[in-house]
Amino acid sequence: MIRLSLGLFIVGITLMGCKENRQQEVSNTTAESQEKVVVNKKKFIEGALVYKMSLSDSLLNQFIVHISHDPLYSKELANKYLAELSVEDRDRVKQFLTENPQILKEYGRLPFIKNNVYVAGYEVVYKAEGATYLLENKWNDILDEGFVYATSTIVPNTALNFSYQKDFLEKEHWHTHITLDDYTRVTSDEVSMVAGYEVEKIIYTLKKNSKKNNLPKSLIVYTSILFNPVINKVQPYCLNEEGGILKLEVEMPSVPQSMNMVYEAEMIVGRKLLEQETAIVATKAFYGTKTNDDLAKLKERLSKIFVVPSI
Numbered sequence: 001m002i003r004l005s006l007g008l009f010i011v012g013i014t015l016m017g018c019k020e021n022r023q024q025e026v027s028n029t030t031a032e033s034q035e036k037v038v039v040n041k042k043k044f045i046e047g048a049l050v051y052k053m054s055l056s057d058s059l060l061n062q063f064i065v066h067i068s069h070d071p072l073y074s075k076e077l078a079n080k081y082l083a084e085l086s087v088e089d090r091d092r093v094k095q096f097l098t099e100n101p102q103i104l105k106e107y108g109r110l111p112f113i114k115n116n117v118y119v120a121g122y123e124v125v126y127k128a129e130g131a132t133y134l135l136e137n138k139w140n141d142i143l144d145e146g147f148v149y150a151t152s153t154i155v156p157n158t159a160l161n162f163s164y165q166k167d168f169l170e171k172e173h174w175h176t177h178i179t180l181d182d183y184t185r186v187t188s189d190e191v192s193m194v195a196g197y198e199v200e201k202i203i204y205t206l207k208k209n210s211k212k213n214n215l216p217k218s219l220i221v222y223t224s225i226l227f228n229p230v231i232n233k234v235q236p237y238c239l240n241e242e243g244g245i246l247k248l249e250v251e252m253p254s255v256p257q258s259m260n261m262v263y264e265a266e267m268i269v270g271r272k273l274l275e276q277e278t279a280i281v282a283t284k285a286f287y288g289t290k291t292n293d294d295l296a297k298l299k300e301r302l303s304k305i306f307v308v309p310s311i
Contacts, residue, residue: 049119060096063078064108106255110236111135113131122141125277159281159285161281162287188201195268199224200243247264
């Protein structure tokens, strides 16, 4: 009888322990679920946004990033990288580059190494790095005025500054400007999350009668009304949206539909900005943008800065 009671006691203790463990597991799972669905509802006034730019095909993206480590030796880096791949992957990369020779020209000019945005009210600063250049761009939405610093990381004595106004921005001298003249715009009821913020999905599709063959075939845009749209004016693709753009999926003109360029905010931190984050490097080489002669001189100088890696 004593043995039976003792056995029942042990079984009872064991069952209680199992129950507590299950309750703890359920509690932990519930807590994790609650953490995953935390949504920022507060309007973003001041702080930093860190974007990542990449190709949706990770193999091709890694290849381009690798050869950009030293653009002066991109051919050597490409050969070394390809030699370390499997035969299947190597053949796939070579075939893709053969069938899509413009990919390096289009994607190689974009700032895919670094994309930081600093915003305070109606002023935004964009600091970026491409394969062969550094770029800083400040825009003030109240003054309708911008100020740029650009320099090559491989060609010496190319650093420059120039200021610009709204008309310069709208004429696509600096950004790829996406407008309803060339695109149809369709909103979606779909709501998703980017870096802790709910975003609305908007689809832009290039019109068949558009005469601009260098524009993306389509863009999927994710915006949040909690962000001042001033941040849209310094990004590589400039769109006139009511909310700030936190993510872009771009179908580039010379790339198969199965591969997109993705530009997405990975980290968003609301805080007081530091002085060095909002400052733009100043040089003695200042270029104007008011006359056609000014623009021709600036374009010639920029061509030495925005150089595409070759293989």
